[in-house]
Amino acid sequence: MGEGWQLLTIRGIPLRIHPSWFVILGLATLAFQQQYAAEFAARGSGAPQLWLVALATALLLFVSVLLHELGHSVAALSQGVKVRSITLFMLGGVASVERECSRASGALLVAAAGPAVSLALAALLIAGRHGASHLSPLLGAMVTELGTLNLVLALFNLLPGLPLDGGLILKALVWQWTGSQRKGTQVATATGRFLSLLAVGLGTVLLLRSGSVGSLWLILLGWFGLGSARNQTQMLALQQALKDLTVRDAARRRFRVLEAGATLRDLSRIRIGEVKGPADWLLVCDGGRWRGVIDDAPLNALPVQCWDQERVADHMRPLDSLPAIREDAPLWQAVLQLDREGDDPASRLLVLGPAGLPSGTLERPEIAEVVLARLGVKLPPPLLEAARRQGSYPLGMALAQVARAMVASGDVASAADDSRLAPAAGQQ
Numbered sequence: 051m052g053e054g055w056q057l058l059t060i061r062g063i064p065l066r067i068h069p070s071w072f073v074i075l076g077l078a079t080l081a082f083q084q085q086y087a088a089e090f091a092a093r094g095s096g097a098p099q100l101w102l103v104a105l106a107t108a109l110l111l112f113v114s115v116l117l118h119e120l121g122h123s124v125a126a127l128s129q130g131v132k133v134r135s136i137t138l139f140m141l142g143g144v145a146s147v148e149r150e151c152s153r154a155s156g157a158l159l160v161a162a163a164g165p166a167v168s169l170a171l172a173a174l175l176i177a178g179r180h181g182a183s184h185l186s187p188l189l190g191a192m193v194t195e196l197g198t199l200n201l202v203l204a205l206f207n208l209l210p211g212l213p214l215d216g217g218l219i220l221k222a223l224v225w226q227w228t229g230s231q232r233k234g235t236q237v238a239t240a241t242g243r244f245l246s247l248l249a250v251g252l253g254t255v256l257l258l259r260s261g262s263v264g265s266l267w268l269i270l271l272g273w274f275g276l277g278s279a280r281n282q283t284q285m286l287a288l289q290q291a292l293k294d295l296t297v298r299d300a301a302r303r304r305f306r307v308l309e310a311g312a313t314l315r316d317l318s319r320i321r322i323g324e325v326k327g328p329a330d331w332l333l334v335c336d337g338g339r340w341r342g343v344i345d346d347a348p349l350n351a352l353p354v355q356c357w358d359q360e361r362v363a364d365h366m367r368p369l370d371s372l373p374a375i376r377e378d379a380p381l382w383q384a385v386l387q388l389d390r391e392g393d394d395p396a397s398r399l400l401v402l403g404p405a406g407l408p409s410g411t412l413e414r415p416e417i418a419e420v421v422l423a424r425l426g427v428k429l430p431p432p433l434l435e436a437a438r439r440q441g442s443y444p445l446g447m448a449l450a451q452v453a454r455a456m457v458a459s460g461d462v463a464s465a466a467d468d469s470r471l472a473p474a475a476g477q478q
Contacts, residue, residue, distance in 0.1 A: 060136075063123055065116070068139035078108040082195070090188055099188070107192050112138055114171055114200050118207075119143040121167035122160055122215075129156040142203075149451075149458045154226035154234075161218035168204035172197050211242030213278040231461055232286065239282040246275030284425075288452050291424040292382035293462060297375055300384075300420040301401040301410035308344065310336035310363035317362060318349055331400070333408060334366045340407060342366035369408070374400040377409055381421070382453040382462060384412055389450035397441035418443045 056064045082104035090100065115138065122145045123133040132148040151157040175197030183190025208216040217238040225234035253268030306320065321329065334341045341363065348365040349357070373396040375384050388396055403409040415437040419429055429444055437444040456462045 056135075060120065061124075061127075063120075063133045063145075064135040066135050066137040068137055070140035071112070071138045074140045075108055075112070078111065079105045082107045085195075086188065086191065089191065103188055103192055107195055110192075110196055111199055112143075114168065114196065114203065115143040117171065118164045118168050118203065119145045121163040123147075125160040125163035126151070129153075129160060131156075131160070149455055150231075152458045154222050154231070157225065158219060158222035161215050161222055164215050165204045165207050168200045168207070172200035172204060175200060209245055210238070211245040211275065212238045212282055213242065213275065214245075217242050232289070235282060235286060239279050239286075242275055242282075243279040246272045246279060248272075249275065285452065287425055288421065288449070289382075289456055289461065291421045292385065292449070292453060292456065293380060295381040295420055295424060296377065297379045297381060297384050297399075297401055297412055298377040300381060300416045301377060301412050302416055304398060304411040304413065305331040305333050305400070305408065307335050308332050308362055310334050310341050310361070310366070312362045314348055314352065314357040314360045314362065314365070317344065317346075318357060321346060321349070331372065331398070331411065333369065334362055336363065340369055342369050343372055369400075372400045373398075374402050375412070377401050377403055380462070381417060382456055385417060385449045385453040386457070388414060388417075389453070413438060414441065414443045414449075417449065418445070418447050421447075421449070 056066050058065050079101070083101055086100045086104055087097075116136065119136045123136060126133050126145070126147050129151050131151055134146040134148060136143060136145050151160060175193050179190055179194045179197060182193040207214050208219070210220040211217040212221065212235075220241065221231075221234035221238035223234070224237045225231045228234070249268050249272030251272075253265045253272060256265035256268065308317065308320070317332065320332065329346075332344050334344055344362055344366040348360065352360060373387060375387060384399060387399060390396070397413065399412045400408055401410040401412050415434045418437070419434060422429060433444050443449055
C-alpha cells in the first residue's frame with residue numbers, strides 16, 4: 051500500500067489519505083443514504099438532506115477511525131516509539147511506527163489503546179442518542195449509527211488474530227507469559243490465519259446463497275488478513291535466517307593484495323584492469339605481514355611522472371581504518387553495522403578470521419543473496435550486480451529494519467555489546 055497524500059500533521063504525525071479511501075467513502079455514503087431514505091423518506095426528509103447526512107456519517111466514521119489510530123499513536127509515543135504516519139485507506143486506517151515496543155507491557159498498552167478509544171466513543175455516542183433525537187430524529191439516527199459502528203469497530207478489532215488489535219494483544223500476552231516475542235508472533239499469526247480463512251469461507255458461502263455486498267466485504271477482509279499472516283511468517287523466517295547465518299556464510303573476496311614495495315604505477319595498472327563497478331579494496335602486505343590499505347587518493351594527488359618513484363608503503367592507511375567484522379559474527383550484526391549512520395557510511399565490511407586477519411569482504415547484495423537462499427529464493431546475477439553497483443539490498447529488502455526490530459524486542463543481544471562486531475584488524 052502506497053503512502054497516499056498528506057493532509058495535515060497531528061502532534062508531529064503526518065496524516066495521509068490513500069486513493070482507495072475515496073472509493074470506500076463513496077460506497078459508505080451510498081449505503082448510509084439508502085438506509086436513511088428507507089427510514090425517513092416517508093417522514094418528509096428531502097433527498098439532498100439525506101445525502102448530506104449520509105456523507106457526514108461516512109466522514110465522521112472515518113474521524114472515529116482516525117481517533118482509533120491516534121489512540122495507538124499516542125500510546126506508542128509514550129513508550130518512546132516514533133510514529134511515522136497515519137494512513138486512512140479502503141479497509142480503515144493504519145499507524146506506521148518506526149519499531150515495535152521493546153517490552154511486552156508497552157506493546158500491550160499500544161495494542162489496547164485503539165479499541166479503548168473506540169469503546170469510549172461508542173459509549174459517549176450511544177449515551178447521547180436520546181438527546182440528539184430530541185433535536186432532530188435524523189441527527190439521532192446518525193448518532194446511533196456512529197455509536198453502533200464504533201462498538202462494532204472495537205469488538206471486531208479485538209478478535210485475537212493478526213493484524214487486528216486483538217492479535218497484537220494476544221501477541222503481547224504470550225510474549226509476557228513466555229518471555230519470547232517470537233512465540234507471541236507465531237501464536238497470533240496462527241490465529242489470524244484461522245480467522246482469515248474462516249472469513250473467506252463464510253463470505254464465499256454467503257455470496258453463493260445471497261449475493262450480498264457484505265459477503266464480498268467479508269472475503270476482502272479475509273484475503274487482507276491472509277496477506278498479513280503471510281507477511282508475518284516471512285518476517286519470522288527472515289529474522290531466523292539472520293540469527294542462524296554467520297558472516298562466513300555470506301563473505302566473498304572483494305579485495306586484492308599489493309606488496310608494500312610496489313610503485314604507484316603498479317597501483318594504476320591494477321585500477322585500469324578492473325571491470326566497471328565498485329573497486330576492490332587493495333590491501334598492502336610486506337613479507338607476508340598485513341600492513342595496511344591503499345586507495346586511489348595518491349594517484350589523484352600526484353603527477354603521473356612521480357608514480358614510478360613513489361612506493362605504496364608511503365601512502366597506505368592503517369588496516370583498522372576499514373570497517374571490519376569477525377567471520378563468526380551473526381549476520382544480523384553485519385546488517386546493523388552496514389546501516390550505521392555517519393559522514394561516510396560503509397558499503398562493504400572487511401571480514402576477519404579467527405586470528406583477526408583479513409579473510410574476505412561482505413556487501414549488502416551478498417547478505418541478501420544468502421538470506422534468500424536460506425528461504426529457497428535464488429536471485430538472478432544481473433539483479434545482484436545492479437545492487438552491488440548501487441551499494442544497496444536487491445528488491446528493496448529492508449533487512450536493516452528487520453535487524454533493528456530484533457534488537458529492540460530483545461530477541462537478540464545489542465550488537466554494541468558484542469566484541470565480534472568491529473574488532474581491529476591484526477597483523478601477522
